[in-house]
Amino acid sequence: MIKSGQDLDGVDLKQFLARLHQDEGQAWLEYDKLRQKLVMFFEPHFEAPELAEEVLDRIAKKSNSFEIRNVVEFAFGVARNLRKETFHNAPSLVYLVNEEQLTSASGNPEMDFLDSSDIARKRVCFQRCLQQLTPSDQQLILNYYPPDDENLESRRQRLAETAGMSWGTLRTKVVRLRSRLAECCTQCYLQGITKPKMGKHHKEQS
Amino acid sequence: MLDSHEVLARYLLGDLSDPERERLEKEYFTNDGAWESLIAVENELIDSYIRGRLSDRQQKQFQQYFLQSPRRRERFEFDRLLMDPTLRQTPEAASPSPTERKLRASWLGIFKRIPAPQMLTAAIILMLAAGAFLAFQNHRLTVQLQRMQSEQTTLQTEIRNLRESATHSSSPQQEQANEILGITQIPVISILLEPGNLRAAGSGNVHQLPRLTMPASIVLALDLARDEYPLYTIKLQTADGHAVREVISQRSQPIEGGGRAVLLKFPSAVLPKGDYIAWLFGEAGNRKLQSIDSYVFSVVE
Numbered sequence: 110m111i112k113s114g115q116d117l118d119g120v121d122l123k124q125f126l127a128r129l130h131q132d133e134g135q136a137w138l139e140y141d142k143l144r145q146k147l148v149m150f151f152e153p154h155f156e157a158p159e160l161a162e163e164v165l166d167r168i169a170k171k172s173n174s175f176e177i178r179n180v181v182e183f184a185f186g187v188a189r190n191l192r193k194e195t196f197h198n199a200p201s202l203v204y205l206v207n208e209e210q211l212t213s214a215s216g217n218p219e220m221d222f223l224d225s226s227d228i229a230r231k232r233v234c235f236q237r238c239l240q241q242l243t244p245s246d247q248q249l250i251l252n253y254y255p256p257d258d259e260n261l262e263s264r265r266q267r268l269a270e271t272a273g274m275s276w277g278t279l280r281t282k283v284v285r286l287r288s289r290l291a292e293c294c295t296q297c298y299l300q301g302i303t304k305p306k307m308g309k310h311h312k313e314q315s
Numbered sequence: 316m317l318d319s320h321e322v323l324a325r326y327l328l329g330d331l332s333d334p335e336r337e338r339l340e341k342e343y344f345t346n347d348g349a350w351e352s353l354i355a356v357e358n359e360l361i362d363s364y365i366r367g368r369l370s371d372r373q374q375k376q377f378q379q380y381f382l383q384s385p386r387r388r389e390r391f392e393f394d395r396l397l398m399d400p401t402l403r404q405t406p407e408a409a410s411p412s413p414t415e416r417k418l419r420a421s422w423l424g425i426f427k428r429i430p431a432p433q434m435l436t437a438a439i440i441l442m443l444a445a446g447a448f449l450a451f452q453n454h455r456l457t458v459q460l461q462r463m464q465s466e467q468t469t470l471q472t473e474i475r476n477l478r479e480s481a482t483h484s485s486s487p488q489q490e491q492a493n494e495i496l497g498i499t500q501i502p503v504i505s506i507l508l509e510p511g512n513l514r515a516a517g518s519g520n521v522h523q524l525p526r527l528t529m530p531a532s533i534v535l536a537l538d539l540a541r542d543e544y545p546l547y548t549i550k551l552q553t554a555d556g557h558a559v560r561e562v563i564s565q566r567s568q569p570i571e572g573g574g575r576a577v578l579l580k581f582p583s584a585v586l587p588k589g590d591y592i593a594w595l596f597g598e599a600g601n602r603k604l605q606s607i608d609s610y611v612f613s614v615v616e
Contacts, residue, residue, distance in 0.1 A: 142347075142350070146343060146344055146350060148386060149343075149353070150340055150344075152383075152384040152386065152387065153329070153380055153381065153382075153383035153384035153387070154383075154384075154556055155383065155384070155385060155550060155552065155556070155558055157384060157386070158386070159606075179345075181344055181345060182344065182345060184344070185340065185341055185344040185345070189337070189340075231392065231396065232396060232399075232402060235393075235396040235397075235402060236402060239402075250397070251397075251403055254362065254394070254397045254398050255398070256398045256399065256400040256403075258366045258368075261366075280355050281351060281355075283358075284351060284354050284355050284358060287358060287397075288354075290393075290397075291389070291390065291393045294393060294396075295389065
């Protein structure tokens with residue numbers, strides 16, 4: 110069973126953050142980003158977040174005298190080892206299964222997911238979080254993801270021109286806006302219907 | 316060098332060889348540009364799936380591999396909301412941008428300078444234009460309303476058909492429909508599972524379940540050593556890690572002979588022959604999951 114890294118003590122965490130960056134605020138941003146990379150690394154394993162925590166935990170527990178030249182590269186190495194350990198130990202038995210039937214309970218993951226979710230609440234959260242973006246950012250993200258599919262690429266290209274940005278800058282800005290919005294929605298959903306706040310570590314950097 | 320959109324998409328769909336995958340992983344760990352590209356491609360992949368723009372092969376990989384991750388499922392659902400036309404508002408209508416405010420102010424300035432007779436003519440023209448616009452909007456809304464009413468009728472017909480077919484059928488989809496609609500004419504088979512560990516899967520000491528040929532509902536009762544949480548989450552997966560079903564916020568139930576268990580109910584067709592693990596989690600505050608135990612069982616012919 111994978112142990113969650115939530116039991117890191119304050120000293121370990123402080124040392125770890127100091128290894129990432131001298132400035133504490135920036136160190137938290139780096140920590141968040143590293144964690145996201147680790148989760149992506151272990152996906153689609155359903156315990157990906159716990160495995161990511163385990164990697165962070167192992168690095169944080171290294172004593173200060175243990176020299177780590179590049180924390181991110183080191184984390185990659187630890188993650189690679191953990192993946193070998195985990196995937197080598199757990200599914201040592203390989204079974205032939207009908208994957209089409211196992212994709213989900215009904216054969217349609219989309220429906221399963223929608224069925225199991227409290228959609229109404231998520232819709233309320235979405236609208237509330239959207240309202241927290243500036244009107245121009247709301248307009249930008251909604252225009253980037255229109256409900257219809259017609260001339261999508263050229264419309265996005267025009268959107269970049271109208272906003273006075275290059276295509277790459279627009280894409281990066283939308284990715285960040287989307288992350289903020291998604292994070293806000295998740296917080297809102299988990300907290301119940303209270304006033305969610307956009308993440309303090311995720312101020313728009315563009 | 317940054318990887319192409321195609322390579323990144325293949326990575327996310329689990330379609331790269333091991334060496335290719337490791338090279339790409341190292342790249343996005345150490346290069347933030349590569350990481351941002353990967354995130355952008357992840358978003359675009361979800362976007363393309365929702366818009367039906369993936370090839371058949373990619374669509375299958377998306378469903379069978381990509382969507383196995385709970386985080387990506389969350390993203391997927393979020394994107395559906397993002398593209399939902401019913402959730403869209405026009406923020407610029409509510410609060411004009413500074414540019415628009417300037418524009419409006421300059422129009423007002425022009426009106427102030429126009430002499431009274433011309434102003435009257437302008438007012439009439441404006442009223443006619445506004446009337447035409449309102450008539451057009453009214454027509455558009457009427458058409459929209461008619462379309463929504465028609466969709467509602469179709470939906471009701473579909474639900475009625477589903478109910479009817481569910482009472483006369485036995486396919487996995489229809490078993491699922493039975494379950495959703497609360498029709499419980501099919502037999503229910505309950506099995507009590509005791510906690511075990513992954514090693515037990517290879518030792519032969521595993522709960523065995525005969526594969527059922529007739530439609531039935533299976534209830535797995537996960538025996539609790541201690542009932543310490545108000546709510547529980549169960550994640551059922553195959554031995555090689557494929558998610559089969561997840562149920563959240565379940566309360567424990569008393570079981571025959573004393574003790575308590577958490578129940579997971581599903582149609583028998585969900586489980587073909589193979590080995591399975593049910594992971595049990597307790598839901599602490601803020602729905603934070605605490606791992607409690609795993610329950611191993613096999614479906615045999």
